[in-house]
Amino acid sequence: MITARYLERRVIYLVITFFIAVSINFFLPRLIPGNPAITILVSRYGNEIKPQELLLVESELNLRGSLLHQYIGYMVSLFHGYLGVSYYYYPATVVSIIASHLPWTLFLLGTATILSVIIGVSIATYIGWRLGGKSDSIISSIAISLGSLPFFWLGLIFQIVFGLMIVINGHHLFPIAHAFSANVYPGFTYSFISSVLWHSALPLITLVLISFPGFTLLMRNTISTIINDDYVQMARAKGLKTWRIKKMYVNRNARLPIATSVALAFGSIVGGAFLVEVVFSYPGIGYMLYESVVTSDFPLIDGIFLIITITVIIANFIVDLLYAFLDPRVVLE
Amino acid sequence: MTETGYIVPDASSSPHFIKKRSPLLEFVIGIWKNGKGKVGMIIYAVMIGIAVFGRLLAPYSPTDVNFPAFQPPSLAHLLGTNYVGEDVFSEFLYGTGVSLTVGFVVAFATMVIGTIAGISAGFLGKVTDDVIMRTVDVLLVIPGFPLLVILSAYLPPTIWSTILILSILSWPFHARVIRSQTLTLKRRAFVLASKLSGLGNFRIIVRDLIPNMLPIIFINSIFVVVGAIVAQAGLAFFGLGNINSVNWGTMLYWFDIEDGILFKAWWWLLPPGLGIMALGIGANLLSNAVSETNGTKRKD
Amino acid sequence: MTGDPIIEVKDASISYISRREKIDAVRNVSLTLEKGSILGLVGESGCGKSTLATIFLKLIYPPAHIQGGSVYYYGGSEKTNVLEMKPPELRRYRWKEVSMIFQGSMNSLNPVMRISDQITDVMIDHDYTYMEAMDRVDSLLEQAGISKRVKNLYPHELSGGMKQRVNIAIALACEPKALIADEPTTALDVVVQSQITRKLESLRKNLGLSILFISHDISLVGAIADRISVMYAGKIVEVGRVSDILNSPAHQYTIALLASIPTLKRVEEKISGIPGHPPRLNTTIKGCAFADRCMKVQNRCREEEPQLEVIEGDHQAACFFPGGPKR
Numbered sequence: 001m002i003t004a005r006y007l008e009r010r011v012i013y014l015v016i017t018f019f020i021a022v023s024i025n026f027f028l029p030r031l032i033p034g035n036p037a038i039t040i041l042v043s044r045y046g047n048e049i050k051p052q053e054l055l056l057v058e059s060e061l062n063l064r065g066s067l068l069h070q071y072i073g074y075m076v077s078l079f080h081g082y083l084g085v086s087y088y089y090y091p092a093t094v095v096s097i098i099a100s101h102l103p104w105t106l107f108l109l110g111t112a113t114i115l116s117v118i119i120g121v122s123i124a125t126y127i128g129w130r131l132g133g134k135s136d137s138i139i140s141s142i143a144i145s146l147g148s149l150p151f152f153w154l155g156l157i158f159q160i161v162f163g164l165m166i167v168i169n170g171h172h173l174f175p176i177a178h179a180f181s182a183n184v185y186p187g188f189t190y191s192f193i194s195s196v197l198w199h200s201a202l203p204l205i206t207l208v209l210i211s212f213p214g215f216t217l218l219m220r221n222t223i224s225t226i227i228n229d230d231y232v233q234m235a236r237a238k239g240l241k242t243w244r245i246k247k248m249y250v251n252r253n254a255r256l257p258i259a260t261s262v263a264l265a266f267g268s269i270v271g272g273a274f275l276v277e278v279v280f281s282y283p284g285i286g287y288m289l290y291e292s293v294v295t296s297d298f299p300l301i302d303g304i305f306l307i308i309t310i311t312v313i314i315a316n317f318i319v320d321l322l323y324a325f326l327d328p329r330v331v332l333e
Numbered sequence: 334m335t336e337t338g339y340i341v342p343d344a345s346s347s348p349h350f351i352k353k354r355s356p357l358l359e360f361v362i363g364i365w366k367n368g369k370g371k372v373g374m375i376i377y378a379v380m381i382g383i384a385v386f387g388r389l390l391a392p393y394s395p396t397d398v399n400f401p402a403f404q405p406p407s408l409a410h411l412l413g414t415n416y417v418g419e420d421v422f423s424e425f426l427y428g429t430g431v432s433l434t435v436g437f438v439v440a441f442a443t444m445v446i447g448t449i450a451g452i453s454a455g456f457l458g459k460v461t462d463d464v465i466m467r468t469v470d471v472l473l474v475i476p477g478f479p480l481l482v483i484l485s486a487y488l489p490p491t492i493w494s495t496i497l498i499l500s501i502l503s504w505p506f507h508a509r510v511i512r513s514q515t516l517t518l519k520r521r522a523f524v525l526a527s528k529l530s531g532l533g534n535f536r537i538i539v540r541d542l543i544p545n546m547l548p549i550i551f552i553n554s555i556f557v558v559v560g561a562i563v564a565q566a567g568l569a570f571f572g573l574g575n576i577n578s579v580n581w582g583t584m585l586y587w588f589d590i591e592d593g594i595l596f597k598a599w600w601w602l603l604p605p606g607l608g609i610m611a612l613g614i615g616a617n618l619l620s621n622a623v624s625e626t627n628g629t630k631r632k633d
Numbered sequence: 634m635t636g637d638p639i640i641e642v643k644d645a646s647i648s649y650i651s652r653r654e655k656i657d658a659v660r661n662v663s664l665t666l667e668k669g670s671i672l673g674l675v676g677e678s679g680c681g682k683s684t685l686a687t688i689f690l691k692l693i694y695p696p697a698h699i700q701g702g703s704v705y706y707y708g709g710s711e712k713t714n715v716l717e718m719k720p721p722e723l724r725r726y727r728w729k730e731v732s733m734i735f736q737g738s739m740n741s742l743n744p745v746m747r748i749s750d751q752i753t754d755v756m757i758d759h760d761y762t763y764m765e766a767m768d769r770v771d772s773l774l775e776q777a778g779i780s781k782r783v784k785n786l787y788p789h790e791l792s793g794g795m796k797q798r799v800n801i802a803i804a805l806a807c808e809p810k811a812l813i814a815d816e817p818t819t820a821l822d823v824v825v826q827s828q829i830t831r832k833l834e835s836l837r838k839n840l841g842l843s844i845l846f847i848s849h850d851i852s853l854v855g856a857i858a859d860r861i862s863v864m865y866a867g868k869i870v871e872v873g874r875v876s877d878i879l880n881s882p883a884h885q886y887t888i889a890l891l892a893s894i895p896t897l898k899r900v901e902e903k904i905s906g907i908p909g910h911p912p913r914l915n916t917t918i919k920g921c922a923f924a925d926r927c928m929k930v931q932n933r934c935r936e937e938e939p940q941l942e943v944i945e946g947d948h949q950a951a952c953f954f955p956g957g958p959k960r
């Protein structure tokens with residue numbers, strides 16, 4: 001049950017974690033030895049660095065002044081939604097880069113999570129009633145094997161198999177890179193949307209194939225625990241109709257564990273999505289992170305990291321609220 | 334149950350025996366007897382064997398580039414050759430050692446740090462608990478993989494950096510689990526009995542708590558092994574970590590960079606992935622075996 | 634008490650079967666619950682009474698298996714074997730004809746449903762209309778002796794005693810003819826115990842409900858039952874009217890059981906327990922199952938298994954050397 005007190009505590013926690021994450025993000029890059037301003041100038045202009053230029057770049061990068069001064073400056077610009085300018089994509093701002101790439105990642109994550117949950121729950125409910133039987137053992141074994149595969153590895157396999165090996169009518173079955181074909185323009189046109197869907201097929205299949213097993217197993221265990229609980233026995237004794245037992249006694253009690261499982265699964269799907277984006281050159285922020293690390297584009301690295309952290313914190317907050325909503329017993333911490 | 338040992342009478346029905354055999358040995362034997370556990374143990378034994386003796390078994394040196402590149406599997410090269418002509422089979426044998434080392438070292442560090450932290454938090458309570466758990470919370474909130482990538486960007490690209498980062502990220506979860514176990518066990522009668530008989534905290538922890546937590550410590554650790562190996566492979570794939578080292582992750586890195594895809598060199602791609610899958614399956618089997626033989630003893 | 638049966642169990646056997654062993658929890662048990670009467674089933678933990686309790690609504694699921702026997706329900710004029718009912722018939726029979734109160738009320742209620750919903754859902758699935766069901770909730774709660782305000786609460790907001798009363802209200806919802814009460818008061822404090830027991834008695838009086846009261850506490854059972862069956866190691870070892878059982882117990886186990894109850898009246902009485910423990914039921918037992926703990930054991934007891942024999946009238950016991958000093 002969501003009480004005012006619960007909400008209050010959660011919000012306070014949210015703000016504090018926010019603060020800590022942001023601070024860590026501030027300090028982390030400043031821990032590396034060396035002056036990034038020098039690194040940039042050297043990489044572009046060689047060893048001849050004019051002092052004024054150095055000053056300029058350093059101010060730009062918020063490296064001048066006392067640490068406190070920098071910190072405040074950082075917080076202020078954060079407040080204004082300014083995350084700096086990318087080195088590699090100069091003069092594009094970090095915010096603009098992230099904004100243009102984030103939607104693709106969200107698309108992948110959202111679709112993959114929803115599909116994994118749906119498939120996972122369906123299979124789990126199916127075998128939940130047939131525990132210990134043949135279908136249970138088979139499905140569980142497959143689930144364990146699939147779930148143990150590394151995301152990027154499976155992605156590569158799919159690229160070879162579906163992208164290159166399987167050829168139908170002279171065309172490869174699925175595209176193996178990018179979000180949409182080069183000859184298509186973004187817009188609500190059929191050609192664009194179908195291109196997007198086609199291109200997202202392999203990344204999504206990879207993600208879902210490895211994510212849904214973990215989910216299935218979690219759900220299966222949850223359902224088996226619930227079915228053995230006394231109140232389910234009582235529901236049977238009451239002569240309730242089967243659909244009612246499934247709906248009100250089993251499924252309702254599974255809601256909280258499902259939420260927990262989704263939260264857990266989501267975390268792993270996020271990690272998986274990053275890897276998959278790199279393998280398929282899918283232009284989400286995972287791919288951008290990879291690129292930024294490879295090109296030592298520190299503002300971008302920081303910016304992406306911050307966004308990710310903030311998103312996770314918010315997500316946790318929402319999940320906590322969801323918990324309280326789903327289970328009448330959850331009142332306080 | 335006939336045990337060679339004494340049963341300490343106490344108020345609760347706890348699996349607390351003073352055994353003549355060490356609980357560790359009992360634990361391992363229990364797993365071996367279980368069918369699934371047996372398979373799991375065999376998988377790991379084989380893998381560890383390869384890790385340790387790989388060098389001796391490899392037909393060639395993995396850096397020997399005198400062979401033709403991109404050759405499919407043949408009698409001379411059981412797993413073919415890679416982009417530069419190195420024998421994949423030898424690479425795999427050598428690489429297993431590094432990958433598994435990462436896995437086990439990280440798991441060991443996690444186990445030690447996590448268990449100490451968890452027990453301290455649960456057992457000593459109050460301030461210790463608060464401090465440790467806040468740290469754990471913060472570390473858990475931050476998303477793992479991105480953090481991994483970023484830290485790798487900042488630290489020197491060696492295997493040990495990787496091990497360090499992975500350990501830092503793995504212990505919080507374990508600590509949390511151990512802490513709740515400690516809290517549960519703390520109230521059990523046999524712990525109170527030990528306290529009343531004047532045993533010091535440390536001895537209580539060692540004698541009472543740890544033996545009963547062995548199953549969960551083991552299960553968590555085995556999954557950390559696999560997780561760490563996968564994470565290291567992922568990082569290597571990204572080009573982070575030491576790209577000159579020979580391990581499963583770097584095999585995949587070079588595969589990607591050198592367009593193994595275009596050459597459809599599946600023989601180069603398969604071994605690391607299957608290796609990881611085998612370990613993953615083994616981990617699941619072992620953890621199932623452990624819960625079957627141990628966890629269900631405590632039915633309250 | 635009309636002497637007409639409402640439920641009759643004949644030679645029921647239930648076993649728990651796993652890969653390693655087979656445990657015969659209930660062995661050839663027969664008993665009869667008469668209309669409008671209270672039958673007490675008494676036995677210690679592990680004697681099989683709780684397993685037996687599940688048979689009336691055919692709630693037997695693996696690893697438990699019915700090995701034989703019948704459970705006849707006398708609904709109207711004809712008798713039907715519950716164990717042979719097809720699922721639809723079984724579903725309609727459950728709760729409408731015979732309902733149950735389970736042991737350990739803590740977990741019998743669904744934690745995510747409100748109390749009133751848990752009372753009405755069973756009515757709705759047994760062909761009451763929604764309006765009828767809603768109307769009955771209040772009177773049911775009143776009959777069970779609990780305030781109407783619990784209607785909108787969740788189970789975790791109630792105390793143990795309150796939860797058990799809710800269970801009683803639910804049990805009465807579809808106006809059953811018989812009620813199986815499996816250890817309804819264990820895990821509750823003594824005061825509540827007595828209240829619940831009295832409540833059951835008044836239900837019999839007011840509604841003509843036939844009740845099977847299962848408990849390990851013979852004094853509790855003796856307070857309200859008309860007849861008592863004593864169970865040991867999966868078998869019925871004695872059965873008879875409550876006055877006969879309490880005053881002139883025949884089976885050695887019953888005698889020992891009664892002797893071990895401290896009473897408030899005779900303060901300086903020696904309290905005795907029964908030495909040893911009941912046999913594990915995973916092997917067939919030769920002779921009388923109580924032999925190892927019996928004071929009056931003879932060779933015959935270990936060779937032959939005693940069957941229920943008439944002691945006097947409708948008082949039966951399965952003992953070769955029944956009787957002891959009268960209380």
